Amino acid sequence: MKRTLLVLMLLAGMAQFPVQAAALAEEPYREYDVMEDYVPHVSGDMRLSGSYKYWKDPKNLDWRLAGNPDDNWKLNWKFMDPPFNTSVHGGHFAVDRGDTIFHELNKTGRFAACLGAKKGSLKGLRARYPMHRADLKRVAGLEEVIERCAAKEGRVLQNGSYDNSAVSIYVASMSAGIPININVISPGPLKAAYERGRKLFHTRAGRFNLACSSCHAHQIGLHLRGNVVTTPYGDVAHFPVYRTRYQLQSLHLRFAECNLDTRTQPLLPGSRPYTDLEVFLTGLTNGYPVSVPSERD
DSSP: OHHHHHHHHHHHHHHHOHHHHHHHHHSOOOEEOOOOOOOSSGGGHHHHTSOHHHHSOGGGOOGGGGGOTTTGGGGOOSSBOSSOOSSOOHHHHHHHHHHHHHHHHTSSSHHHHHHTOBTTBOTTTGGGOSEEETTTTEEEOHHHHHHHHHHHTTOOOOTTSHHHHHHHHHHHHTTBTOBOOOOOSSSSHHHHHHHHHHHHHTEEBTTTTBOHHHHHTTSTTSEETTEEOOOSTTOGGGOSEEETTTEEEOHHHHHHHHHHHTTOOOOOTTOHHHHHHHHHHHHTTTTSBBOOSOEEO
């Protein structure tokens, strides 16, 4: 009798707040890591791992740290896993391929204009992505826009494909050395995407019940099998990256690979959650120069 009365009382309470009750019923259960107080600039890493002082200047790294497995993570190996070949690697060939495709598509100048180039110049364009696109009515990454703009020129360049990433790395190479700068502080679509990505970064999921932050915020400097976990700051500056195992890898494909490694269902490149996560990580890369072509193991 008491149990029946309690159920009736709960149902009566839910009836008074049908919208809230429906929302609670539809909201899936989620577990979250403790959310860090991130600074949307690479210098914010001093608060997270303290390693920024070792890798803030790519041209003046202390290579003595590279020879010590317990210290080389401090160099934030994002785009030049040792031994790094600065003369030529698969990333350079990808730039050449992207150069060819870009100029095939840009004979009239429409392709560059569609990407957001100012007066036809690609300089600095990569440093402004992801950006809010009025034509898409949402925030989009460079590879998603490349796919869309190529389609307007009658060519299929699927997001995540080698040729799409080749065009992306060619466009990025025109901004090499220019610091990434997206505004995730002022109210607007980018800030909203940044906050969604920040939450997603701390959301546990998959068979292992891990979040991105489980490793890349709370295990920095510790061994994960044969790797040592590095900071998420400065990460996106080198994408797309030439992987000696997988040829050319876009950032969204890297997200999918991490999902597979943690037994989580991967998403398609260009999906809203991946784009939100890209915006968040790009915010943590503000102030760091575009570093392509790059090579990783």
